[in-house]
Amino acid sequence: MSHRKVFVSAVLLSAVLLGQSKTTASLSGVVEDASSARVPGAKLVLTNADTNARFEATSNSEGFYFVPLITPGTYRAEVTKENFAPWARRGLELTVGQEANLDVRMEVGGAQSSVVMNGCVCERTRKR
Numbered sequence: 001m002s003h004r005k006v007f008v009s010a011v012l013l014s015a016v017l018l019g020q021s022k023t024t025a026s027l028s029g030v031v032e033d034a035s036s037a038r039v040p041g042a043k044l045v046l047t048n049a050d051t052n053a054r055f056e057a058t059s060n061s062e063g064f065y066f067v068p069l070i071t072p073g074t075y076r077a078e079v080t081k082e083n084f085a086p087w088a089r090r091g092l093e094l095t096v097g098q099e100a101n102l103d104v105r106m107e108v109g110g111a112q113s114s115v116v117m118n119g120c121v122c123e124r125t126r127k128r
Contacts, residue, residue, distance in 0.1 A: 025094040028066040029102040031059045031079060038063025039106055042081040046092070049074040072096050085109035 031042040044065050046055040050073055057065040075092040084106040094100055 022097040023072075024068070025070045025072055025096065025098040025100060026066065026068045027055075027070060027077075027092075027094065027100045027102055028064070029104060031063045031065065031081070031104045031106060033084070033106055033108065039081055039084070042079050042084070042104070042106065044104075045078045045080075046070065046075045047078070049076060049090075070094055072098075077102060079104050079106065081106060083108065 027046065031039040031044075033039055038059075040059055040061045040063055042059040042063070042065070044057045044059070044067065046067060047053070048071065051071075053071060053073075055067050055070050057067045059065045072095050073093075075094060077089045077092055079087040085108070087104055087106050089102070092100075092102070
């Protein structure tokens with residue numbers, strides 16, 4: 001086997017091994033209102049309960065958001081959007097390699113009302 005083939009094989013093997021050694025989590029979902037209409041422009045803030053590290057995302061025109069490269073830990077998720085009651089969930093456990101899903105249903109209202117939930121996120125299952 002030539003040196004070039006050995007080098008290419010080593011590079012490919014390294015890429016495969018690095019791809020399997022995730023050290024972070026990700027979170028995605030859809031923001032909807034009470035009538036299941038998508039809510040674009042909603043701001044999601046994840047705050048780590050131990051370190052106060054923050055991760056932010058904004059829902060796109062289809063109400064979808066994605067937060068990559070999240071340090072594993074326990075989080076509080078808060079979603080805000082003008083003319084909607086603030087929404088929050090405490091106790092979100094995100095683990096190494098987890099691709100979590102958290103869909104949000106916002107209620108029409110002002111800053112005086114809010115929706116707070118406790119619990120876990122759903123883990124996305126991938127077909128392989």
